[in-house]
Amino acid sequence: MTIVHHPPDELLTAFAAGILDLGQHIAVATHLTGCLHCRRVVHAMEHVGGGVLTALPATAMSPGALAAVETRLDGLAPAVATGLGKAATGLTDVPGLPPFVRDYLSSSWKWIAPKVHLRPIRLPEGSATRVFLLKSQPGTKMIEHTHTGFEMTCILTGSFAHAGGHFGPGDFDFGDGATDHEVMIDSSEDCICLVAMQGELKLNGIIGRLLQPLIRM
Amino acid sequence: MLNDKPDDATSDAARWAALIAAVAREKDREAFAALFTHFAPRIKTFMRRSGASEQSADELAQEALLAVWSKANLFDPNSVGASAWIFTIARNLRIDALRREKRTRTAGTDDIDLEFQVDDGPSPDAGLAAAQTESRVRSALATLPDDQLRVIELSFFDDRAHAEIAQTLQIPLGTVKSRLRLAMNRLRGLLGDFS
Numbered sequence: 001m002t003i004v005h006h007p008p009d010e011l012l013t014a015f016a017a018g019i020l021d022l023g024q025h026i027a028v029a030t031h032l033t034g035c036l037h038c039r040r041v042v043h044a045m046e047h048v049g050g051g052v053l054t055a056l057p058a059t060a061m062s063p064g065a066l067a068a069v070e071t072r073l074d075g076l077a078p079a080v081a082t083g084l085g086k087a088a089t090g091l092t093d094v095p096g097l098p099p100f101v102r103d104y105l106s107s108s109w110k111w112i113a114p115k116v117h118l119r120p121i122r123l124p125e126g127s128a129t130r131v132f133l134l135k136s137q138p139g140t141k142m143i144e145h146t147h148t149g150f151e152m153t154c155i156l157t158g159s160f161a162h163a164g165g166h167f168g169p170g171d172f173d174f175g176d177g178a179t180d181h182e183v184m185i186d187s188s189e190d191c192i193c194l195v196a197m198q199g200e201l202k203l204n205g206i207i208g209r210l211l212q213p214l215i216r217m
Numbered sequence: 218m219l220n221d222k223p224d225d226a227t228s229d230a231a232r233w234a235a236l237i238a239a240v241a242r243e244k245d246r247e248a249f250a251a252l253f254t255h256f257a258p259r260i261k262t263f264m265r266r267s268g269a270s271e272q273s274a275d276e277l278a279q280e281a282l283l284a285v286w287s288k289a290n291l292f293d294p295n296s297v298g299a300s301a302w303i304f305t306i307a308r309n310l311r312i313d314a315l316r317r318e319k320r321t322r323t324a325g326t327d328d329i330d331l332e333f334q335v336d337d338g339p340s341p342d343a344g345l346a347a348a349q350t351e352s353r354v355r356s357a358l359a360t361l362p363d364d365q366l367r368v369i370e371l372s373f374f375d376d377r378a379h380a381e382i383a384q385t386l387q388i389p390l391g392t393v394k395s396r397l398r399l400a401m402n403r404l405r406g407l408l409g410d411f412s
Contacts, residue, residue: 009401010372017373018308025332032335039336043297044408047354050300052370053307054229054355058258059265062275066253069279070246079288100331124328125316 003035003170007152011174012038016045023129026121027152027172027196029098034170091121094133094192096156096169106133115140121194129198136160136191142183149199151175158191160184230351233299234292241289252303253282260307266374267311277314281307284326298351305333357407365400372397 007015007028014020015028032039090105091097104124109117115137123131136142138158153173160167162183167173185191236252239245257278264274284306292302309329358366364386371382382397383390 009405010397013369013372013401018312019373019375022332029332029335041405044350044354046305047298047301047351048358048369048404049304049308049373050298050302050351051355051358052373053256053259053263053304054300055358055370056259056262056266059261059274061257061261061278065257065275065279066250069253069282070249072283073244073246073249073286076283076287078290079284081291098335100328100334126319 002168003037003172005165005167005171005173006035006038007031007172007174009041012041013045013048016042016049021129022123022125022127023131023196023198024152026098026101026123026131027129027154027194030096030101030154030156030194031170031172033098034096094156096154097194109133109135116142129196131194131196134193134195136185138185138188138190140185140191142185149197151198152196154194156192156194158185158187158189160191161186230298230300230355233303234294237285237289237292237299237302238294240286241292249282249286252285256285256300256303257282260303263307264311264314267315268375269311269314273314277307277310281310284310298354301351301354309333353408357404360407361400361403365396365403368393368396369400369404 006012011020011024011028015025015032020028032042091102094102101121105122106119107122109119112118117135119133119135121131121133133156136158142160151174153167153175155167155169155171155173157169159169160183164173164175166186168187233252233255236245236248239248240252260281261274261278264277265271269277281303285303288306292299297305309326312329313326358369361369367386368382371385375381380390383393386393388396
């Protein structure tokens with residue numbers, strides 16, 4: 001698969017720095033799962049983090065800190081590599097998700113609009129960013145909408161197009177409050193996206209306003 | 218800051234990697250003490266700047282070094298540089314501490330380690346000597362103008378980074394964003410093509 005649309009560098013740096021909230025982190029991690037190029041950028045940024053850490057001024061440790069730590073060393077068992085011990089339970093049927101997300105709980109698809117279904121992903125942590133899967137059937141023209149916060153969309157299957165370009169599997173679509181999307185699903189299969197969203201989503205037009213209470217986002 | 222000569226950076230990176238290897242292989246306490254002496258006070262600063270209190274920053278720095286000891290056997294000098302590896306340990310502890318503060322969880326940092334595992338395949342730099350990557354990054358950082366360096370350094374701190382950088386440096390937010398973009402472009406150029 002050819003990935004054309006990547007997260008901006010600032011977002012990859014924030015991911016490497018570990019300062020994204022869990023919802024944003026999941027969106028970037030989903031892109032990274034399919035994108036070696038951005039994994040390399042993140043890897044380099046972790047080295048930048050190492051450089052930053054090393055160059056920070058020292059703050060004196062409390063007296064006896066080293067001795068206190070040394071007395072605890074003997075009791076420590078060597079670490080084992082972390083991995084997904086148990087079989088993933090929640091989201092095994094959706095391709096392209098990072099391993100840790102496959103373990104999250106998710107409810108079933110629910111209808112939100114003609115030809116559009118939504119499946120919320122329940123995060124194990126509080127997060128200001130909501131995460132859900134959105135499935136749209138071929139030929140769907142998504143209702144024009146505006147968002148007050150940002151919206152990160154990772155395409156898992158299928159494709160869509162809007163004024164910002166054409167987006168296929170692996171692509172990352174980053175929209176901030178200014179974006180006004182009119183999205184056309186142009187693949188012959190269902191288009192499934194992982195969406196991380198902050199702020200209010202406002203559907204435009206009369207039909208949109210009627211649907212708003214159903215979506216509750 | 219960050220103005221070590223590339224040669225120093227290379228030898229530092231190799232020395233730290235050797236110390237971690239000695240901890241992994243022989244449970245070498247002298248090597249551990251050397252790592253503690255260099256990294257713990259810097260991790261403490263890292264935690265303080267992330268908003269931790271004096272006491273919890275101290276505790277987190279100690280926790281980080283305990284993790285260096287117990288995870289040393291997982292350190293692969295061929296895939297990651299020593300200071301980058303220690304940075305990721307400190308980073309994940311910071312995330313864990315912030316979540317504990319919100320009392321939303323009781324699990325440990327293993328979960329956070331998993332959240333950074335985005336691929337089952339080989340590490341992005343497999344085949345490339347990691348100490349080399351590390352010294353390349355450090356010499357790239359050393360050639361950046363100071364204002365760009367400050368922006369990059371502070372962008373490792375929190376999600377209000379841009380606004381805070383603007384306040385710290387007393388420049389408009391737009392200037393921070395353009396400086397960060399400049400610094401990133403410059404850094405990307407210096408590091409070479411990733412793809």
